[in-house]
Each structure stands twice: as structure tokens, then as C-alpha cells.
Amino acid sequence: MEIPLKMAAIIPRIEQHEHAPAWQCALAQAIGSVDELLNLLQIDPGQYRGPTLAADFPLRVPHSFAARMEPGNIDDPLLRQVLPLPAEDLAAPGYLPDPLAEQEAIATPGLLHKYHGRALLTVTGACAIHCRYCFRRHFPYSDANPLAAHRDQALAYLRSHEEITEVILSGGDPLVLPDSRLRELAAQLAAIPHITTLRLHTRLPVVLPARVDGQLLEWTGNHPGQMVVVIHCNHPNEINADVVAALQRLAQAGVTLLNQSVLMKGINDRADTLKEMCESLFAAGVLPYYLHQLDRVQGAAHFEVSDARARELIQQLHGTLPGYLVPRLVREIPGLPGKWPLWPERDHTTGRQTIPGLI
Numbered sequence: 625m626e627i628p629l630k631m632a633a634i635i636p637r638i639e640q641h642e643h644a645p646a647w648q649c650a651l652a653q654a655i656g657s658v659d660e661l662l663n664l665l666q667i668d669p670g671q672y673r674g675p676t677l678a679a680d681f682p683l684r685v686p687h688s689f690a691a692r693m694e695p696g697n698i699d700d701p702l703l704r705q706v707l708p709l710p711a712e713d714l715a716a717p718g719y720l721p722d723p724l725a726e727q728e729a730i731a732t733p734g735l736l737h738k739y740h741g742r743a744l745l746t747v748t749g750a751c752a753i754h755c756r757y758c759f760r761r762h763f764p765y766s767d768a769n770p771l772a773a774h775r776d777q778a779l780a781y782l783r784s785h786e787e788i789t790e791v792i793l794s795g796g797d798p799l800v801l802p803d804s805r806l807r808e809l810a811a812q813l814a815a816i817p818h819i820t821t822l823r824l825h826t827r828l829p830v831v832l833p834a835r836v837d838g839q840l841l842e843w844t845g846n847h848p849g850q851m852v853v854v855i856h857c858n859h860p861n862e863i864n865a866d867v868v869a870a871l872q873r874l875a876q877a878g879v880t881l882l883n884q885s886v887l888m889k890g891i892n893d894r895a896d897t898l899k900e901m902c903e904s905l906f907a908a909g910v911l912p913y914y915l916h917q918l919d920r921v922q923g924a925a926h927f928e929v930s931d932a933r934a935r936e937l938i939q940q941l942h943g944t945l946p947g948y949l950v951p952r953l954v955r956e957i958p959g960l961p962g963k964w965p966l967w968p969e970r971d972h973t974t975g976r977q978t979i980p981g982l983i
């Protein structure tokens with residue numbers, strides 16, 4: 625996925641063309657107010673109270689995703705991911721605007737080089753959906769797309785760092801950009817000999833499966849070199865027939881499909897929910913990759929699940945699923961050379977196992 629933000633910048637500046645693809649129209653028509661969403665779900669607005677601080681990260685959700693929420697249920701796990709709640713106003717110790725200290729990893733504007741061998745381009749500040757737990761909710765993308773004005777600088781950096789073999793397109797969500805722009809950027813990256821893999825971190829195939837259309841498949845299918853798409857699904861109810869079809873088309877185009885989820889209280893913090901999600905993803909050709917412990921971003925503390933509970937859940941999944949369907953439980957800890965695995969338990973300062981009997 626996907627640094628704190630003047631939120632006006634996160635609202636997609638969708639480039640409308642005369643013959644805009646269907647997905648762009650759907651994106652432009654995304655639900656943008658709590659009233660509209662509650663009305664659609666037949667939930668009495670009297671049941672709802674909002675936060676006072678959400679004005680710069682407004683509700684945003686595509687109709688196709690809202691259609692998978694259960695009408696009348698204010699606790700629906702998909703609704704809870706997007707509905708601003710008063711708990712967001714609460715200050716919690718350790719919850720910061722930029723919990724990952726990403727500002728320090730900026731190599732050139734729009735290019736994060738934090739881990740060996742891979743670099744991440746924030747190609748847009750826009751997303752199709754506003755996830756309340758998102759660590760980028762306060763990110764100062766300043767202009768929606770820092771990369772736009774500094775692309776040559778980023779490409780020069782990538783060319784001169786031969787150890788970088790993989791470039792990750794992130795944001796925001798890279799797939800809100802038109803295919804013409806993505807195809808051009810992909811071609812520029814493919815022309816750099818040491819970059820063998822292009823990776824996209826995107827929530828669009830899940831929240832707006834219509835995004836996976838002929839134009840997208842054409843350039844992904846023809847991309848020279850390895851292509852990896854890491855989708856972002858948190859709950860089995862997100863996977864419907866349209867999502868499965870979109871993922872299968874991507875797989876047929878030769879794309880390696882992985883999923884990352886964020887573990888969240890009251891949404892997916894049950895072993896049976898996670899198991900069902902992993903199995904449904906596999907049926908759609910996707911392997912679970914990461915289960916992230918929540919980044920401690922201001923306004924998201926109410927979603928936190930303790931590390932002890934998270935480890936217990938992974939232990940339970942290992943008891944019932946093949947190893948390849950169990951996601952790696954990780955937390956991002958600033959300054960470490962990669963995401964930190966929380967299971968089995970180790971001390972991140974010494975790297976030593978803290979579970980007796982395991983070395």
C-alpha cells in the first residue's frame with residue numbers, strides 16, 4: 625500500500641476523457657457522504673454519530689463495494705472500514721500522524737527507498753476508497769502526485785542504483801491513474817536493465833473490480849518481466865463473483881497475485897473469518913502475503929488488536945490451513961530493513977526468539 629496529507633489531495637482528480645472507461649465513471653460516482661451511504665443501507669441516521677475531526681479525510685466508497693455491505697447492519701465489517709466514528713477523535717499515546725517516519729525514506733520526491741532491492745513510487749495521492757485505518761490518512765502528498773513533477777529525478781535515481789531490482793507502484797492507489805499513464809511509466813521502468821519486477825499495491829481489483837478491463841489487461845499482459853499485483857482485502861465478504869472474475873483475468877494475463885490485509889478489531893480478528901478469507905482468495909488465484917498489525921496512525925487506535933491476540937490467531941490458522949495459505953503476521957517498525965515478522969515471537973532489537981523451545 626501505499627505518507628500525512630492535505631486531504632483535498634486525496635480526492636481523485638480523475639482525468640475524464642470523452643470516452644472514459646466505465647471504471648472511471650464508477651469512480652467519479654463513488655459515495656462521498658455518510659448520509660448517502662446510510663440511506664443506501666437503510667440505516668437510521670439517528671443511530672449514527674460522527675467524529676469532529678474527519679473533515680479532511682471524508683467518507684469515500686464506490687457503489688460496487690457498498691453493495692457488499694449488509695443493509696441495516698451498522699456493525700457490518702465492510703461498513704466499519706469506511707464509516708467515520710467518534711473514536712477517531714480520541715488521542716492515543718504512540719499514535720502519530722506519520723507513524724512509519726516515511727518522510728525519512730524519501731530518496732527523491734515521490735520515491736521511497738527504505739528496503740534493499742526494492743523502491744516504492746507514490747504515483748498518486750488518490751484512492752477509490754477511504755479506509756479509516758489508513759496510515760496515509762495524514763500524509764502531505766502536497767500536490768496529489770509528487771512524482772508527476774519529479775519523474776526524471778526518480779528514474780535517474782533508479783537507473784543509478786543497480787541493486788534495485790523491483791519497483792513498487794503505490795500511492796494512494798496506482799490503479800486510479802489512466803492506463804495510458806501507467807503503461808508509459810511501466811515502459812520507462814522496463815527499459816532499466818536491472819529492474820526485473822514491477823509490483824502494484826492496489827485495492828481497486830477488490831473495491832472496484834470493473835477496473836480490471838481490457839485496457840489494463842492489455843498492458844499488464846504485455847509487460848516484459850515479472851509483474852506482481854498485491855491486492856488488499858480484509859474480509860471474506862469483500863470477495864464476490866465480480867472480484868473473482870477480475871482476479872482470474874489478471875492471473876491469466878500472467879500476473880502473480882498476492883494479498884495483504886490489516887488486522888482490525890471487530891472486523892477480521894477471528895480465526896474463522898481469516899480462514900474463510902484466505903480460502904476464498906486462493907480460489908480466486910491469490911496467495912495470502914501479509915497480515916499487517918495496524919500502523920499506529922492518529923485516529924485509528926480503536927482498531928488495534930494486541931500482538932498476543934494476533935499471534936494466537938496465526939497459531940490457529942496454522943492449525944487448520946496449509947502453510948501456503950497462512951499470511952505472514954508483520955508490523956512495520958521504523959529503521960528495520962523490512963517488515964518485522966511477529967510470529968513466531970522474536971525480540972526486534974536482538975532478533976532472538978522469545979518463545980521457549982524454539983531455538
Ligand SMILES: *Cc1c(COP(=O)(O)O)cnc(C)c1O
Nearest residue numbers: 736738739742743744792962963
Ligand atoms: C512495504 C514496503 C516495501 C515492500 O516490502 P516487501 O516486504 O518486499 O513487501 C517496499 N518499500 C516500502 C517503503 C514499503 O513500505
Ligand code: SF4
Nearest residue numbers: 626751754755758827
Ligand atoms: S486504499 Fe490503501 S492507501 Fe487508500 S485509503 Fe485504503 S488503505 Fe489507504
